[in-house]
Amino acid sequence: MGRTLYDKIFDAHLVRSEPDGTSLLYIDRHLINEVTSPQAFESLRIEHRVLWRPKSSLAVADHNVPTTDRAADIADVVSKVQVETLAENCESTSVQHFGMTHAKQGIVHVVAPEIGATLPGMTIVCGDSHTSTHGALGALAFGIGTSEIEHVLATQTLVTRRSKSMRVNLTGQLPVGCSAKDVALYFISIIGTAGATGYAIEFAGPVVTSFTMEERMTLCNMSIEAGARAGLIAVDQVTHDYCRDREFSPKGEMWVLACSEWRSLQSDADAVFDKEVSVDVSALSPRVTWGTSPEMVVGIGDVIPDPNEVDDESRRGGYVRALEYMGLEPGTRMADISLDKVFIGSCTNGRIEDLREAASVVLRTGGHVAKNVALALVVPGSTQVRLQAEQEGLDQVFRDAGFEWREAGCSMCLGMNADRLEPGERVASTSNRNFEGRQGAGGRSHLVSPAMAAAAAIAGHFIDVRQLEAWQEA
Amino acid sequence: MQPFSQHTGVAVPLPRDNVDTDAIMPKQFMKAIARTGFGPYVFDEWRFKDPGYYGKPADERVPNPDFPLNFPRYSRASILVTGRNFGCGSSREHAPWALQQAGFHAIIAKSFGDIFVNNCYKIGLLPIALADADVASLLSAIDDLPGYHLTVDLANQTVTSPSGAQWHFDIDAVQKTRLLTGSDEVATTLLHSDEIAKFEAQHLANHPWI
Numbered sequence: 075m076g077r078t079l080y081d082k083i084f085d086a087h088l089v090r091s092e093p094d095g096t097s098l099l100y101i102d103r104h105l106i107n108e109v110t111s112p113q114a115f116e117s118l119r120i121e122h123r124v125l126w127r128p129k130s131s132l133a134v135a136d137h138n139v140p141t142t143d144r145a146a147d148i149a150d151v152v153s154k155v156q157v158e159t160l161a162e163n164c165e166s167t168s169v170q171h172f173g174m175t176h177a178k179q180g181i182v183h184v185v186a187p188e189i190g191a192t193l194p195g196m197t198i199v200c201g202d203s204h205t206s207t208h209g210a211l212g213a214l215a216f217g218i219g220t221s222e223i224e225h226v227l228a229t230q231t232l233v234t235r236r237s238k239s240m241r242v243n244l245t246g247q248l249p250v251g252c253s254a255k256d257v258a259l260y261f262i263s264i265i266g267t268a269g270a271t272g273y274a275i276e277f278a279g280p281v282v283t284s285f286t287m288e289e290r291m292t293l294c295n296m297s298i299e300a301g302a303r304a305g306l307i308a309v310d311q312v313t314h315d316y317c318r319d320r321e322f323s324p325k326g327e328m329w330v331l332a333c334s335e336w337r338s339l340q341s342d343a344d345a346v347f348d349k350e351v352s353v354d355v356s357a358l359s360p361r362v363t364w365g366t367s368p369e370m371v372v373g374i375g376d377v378i379p380d381p382n383e384v385d386d387e388s389r390r391g392g393y394v395r396a397l398e399y400m401g402l403e404p405g406t407r408m409a410d411i412s413l414d415k416v417f418i419g420s421c422t423n424g425r426i427e428d429l430r431e432a433a434s435v436v437l438r439t440g441g442h443v444a445k446n447v448a449l450a451l452v453v454p455g456s457t458q459v460r461l462q463a464e465q466e467g468l469d470q471v472f473r474d475a476g477f478e479w480r481e482a483g484c485s486m487c488l489g490m491n492a493d494r495l496e497p498g499e500r501v502a503s504t505s506n507r508n509f510e511g512r513q514g515a516g517g518r519s520h521l522v523s524p525a526m527a528a529a530a531a532i533a534g535h536f537i538d539v540r541q542l543e544a545w546q547e548a
Numbered sequence: 549m550q551p552f553s554q555h556t557g558v559a560v561p562l563p564r565d566n567v568d569t570d571a572i573m574p575k576q577f578m579k580a581i582a583r584t585g586f587g588p589y590v591f592d593e594w595r596f597k598d599p600g601y602y603g604k605p606a607d608e609r610v611p612n613p614d615f616p617l618n619f620p621r622y623s624r625a626s627i628l629v630t631g632r633n634f635g636c637g638s639s640r641e642h643a644p645w646a647l648q649q650a651g652f653h654a655i656i657a658k659s660f661g662d663i664f665v666n667n668c669y670k671i672g673l674l675p676i677a678l679a680d681a682d683v684a685s686l687l688s689a690i691d692d693l694p695g696y697h698l699t700v701d702l703a704n705q706t707v708t709s710p711s712g713a714q715w716h717f718d719i720d721a722v723q724k725t726r727l728l729t730g731s732d733e734v735a736t737t738l739l740h741s742d743e744i745a746k747f748e749a750q751h752l753a754n755h756p757w758i
Contacts, residue, residue: 086751087751089743089744089747090740090743094721094722095722096722098737098744100744100748102755102758103758109640110578110639110640110641110642112581113581113582113583113641116581116583117583121734127748130758137578138579150579152579152580152601153579155579155581156579156580156581159581193757193758195755196758201639202639203637203638203639203663205639217639217663218639218663218666219639219641219644219666219667219670220641220642221670221671221733222666222667222670224734225733225737228734228737229734229737229738229744230744230748231737231744233722233733233737235720267633267636268566268632268633268636271633271659271660271661272662298637298663301633301636301661301662302662323757324756324757328756328757331756331757332755332757335755367566367568388563388565388631388632389565391563391564392564392566395564488570488575489575490576490578507568507570507637507638509568509570509571509637510570510571511570511571511574512570512575515574515576515593515599
């Protein structure tokens with residue numbers, strides 16, 4: 075019987091199998107951030123343990139860093155200590171570290187692929203659930219907790235069990251105005267936030283193969299929002315082209331060797347998956363979340379759903395609570411919801427293509443951020459993305475239209491730095507989670523694509539980005 | 549890790565689905581570099597009406613009287629009973645740390661988030677998944693009887709009520725043994741150091757770009 079892509083990568087990293095069914099899995103790349111790692115380093119020190127292979131690790135300060143002037147350092151003392159602790163831990167253990175002012179700093183899930191630290195066929199872990207992003211390159215990548223960070227630092231392995239396998243076939247022609255983000259939100263709304271718990275997802279089908287690498291990363295990034303620890307996409311020419319000539323990528327003869335190895339990184343034709351799901355995206359419209367879970371999603375032309383139409387009692391309760399928290403009434407048209415803030419960025423949608431898309435919408439409207447939108451933030455996913463965008467003049471497009479152009483980091487996706495929502499504020503956000511309080515205590519989050527976020531910033535409320543021309547004439 | 553064998557304690561209901569780790573341990577507390585001190589802030593934005601931060605003194609807090617954990621009858625609760633997909637979202641181990649440090653020994657839910665449940669096993673907090681109907685009846689029993697307590701027995705994989713009603717739960721055999729013995733997983737893995745080193749040498753020779 076053929077093997078899935080997941081099985082192939084898993085098998086290639088199997089150090090030993092126990093009779094009890096657990097596996098010791100070798101980890102090629104360990105990505106580290108300042109938030110979830112300090113306690114792991116501390117435990118190692120207490121136990122007098124050393125790092126197994128420091129070269130496998132790459133640390134980036136991303137969650138706590140300010141996105142404003144960095145010469146002024148971090149005003150929040152507690153954040154500052156955490157960022158400095160990462161630097162000290164990396165210094166003392168010889169781990170490569172991109173600190174706040176490093177030219178390659180950014181969100182670790184944006185940085186690693188762009189410098190070639192993420193490569194096909196690798197096992198990659200990080201103390202962050204959005205590690206699933208790296209699966210876009212045909213790597214087996216998933217988030218771990220702090221105890222497991224310690225385990226990887228000390229042993230270069232993880233004790234784990236094989237996940238169940240799910241293939242998600244994305245079919246049809248993606249309509250103009252819809253993006254990978256809309257596909258991800260649509261998929262999650264169908265399968266639910268626990269729909270893929272226990273599975274590793276392989277995204278496949280014509281929609282996926284036609285996606286650019288950055289679109290694939292957006293899709294895999296949100297696998298965890300469907301409950302799956304890992305999302306994977308088979309290696310193809312897009313993958314090879316993306317990896318070529320990046321700093322950490324193999325060069326010369328080694329590149330040829332790597333490419334020939336990577337060609338096998340796809341599921342065999344006769345591989346059997348534990349579950350197959352097919353989603354046709356032909357009739358998709360841009361998505362907007364209305365509640366406090368990423369599965370609470372509607373189209374821009376829809377209205378807020380009525381909890382009374384939900385049969386399942388516990389689900390109905392969730393709807394009622396979500397609407398109360400969000401300050402929304404059933405039947406309200408999504409396009410009638412006005413906004414206080416707009417956030418464009420994050421490991422989901424903070425890459426150069428996302429910023430180009432958002433800037434192009436801004437240009438096409440020829441407009442300015444609406445008066446009721448107090449803050450429209452554009453936060454590049456990495457410093458390299460920022461510099462690229464500035465070279466293309468995107469920063470000027472945003473600035474001219476009244477957006478704030480910032481330094482790279484996680485920023486308002488989770489509001490660990492100063493970029494956050496105040497109680498009751500409503501945001502159109504290109505990030506990945508609309509949980510209660512996620513972007514600031516009491517804040518109300520609506521997840522959308524970069525194009526929809528840009529359009530919403532100009533309009534001051536949600537608006538169908540596909541109707542931009544009609545909107546301009548009106 | 550402390551071994552876990554059996555625990556009896558007051559059960560507190562949290563009848564919600566999809567309780568995410570951001571709700572269990574909001575991000576502002578994750579700026580701490582310590583592994584302890586999170587207990588007072590578990591479910592912070594639901595338990596308190598004032599904005600919290602790591603180290604905020606207890607006497608400055610304004611508890612939300614409507615949140616179950618603040619009901620006097622649940623003040624000594626050590627078993628949380630909740631809905632589907634508990635602990636979904638972020639991988640932060642701070643969430644199970646906070647629950648454990650707030651005095652919880654076991655979480656009974658209809659289902660769990662994948663990374664969360666894994667993190668619980670690593671620190672000796674027992675996650676117990678029961679059928680939807682069993683959790684529903686537990687939730688209503690807790691409501692009906694102040695001081696309702698449960699006994700969780702890991703060796704026998706049972707949850708027992710004051711009236712003697714009993715539910716069996718499934719648990720991964722490996723996790724069960726680790727919890728019962730409280731073994732150090734890193735130390736156990738390092739017993740295989742030679743095997744890891746041998747694998748690594750071959751693996752890196754075959755994939756020199758890694």
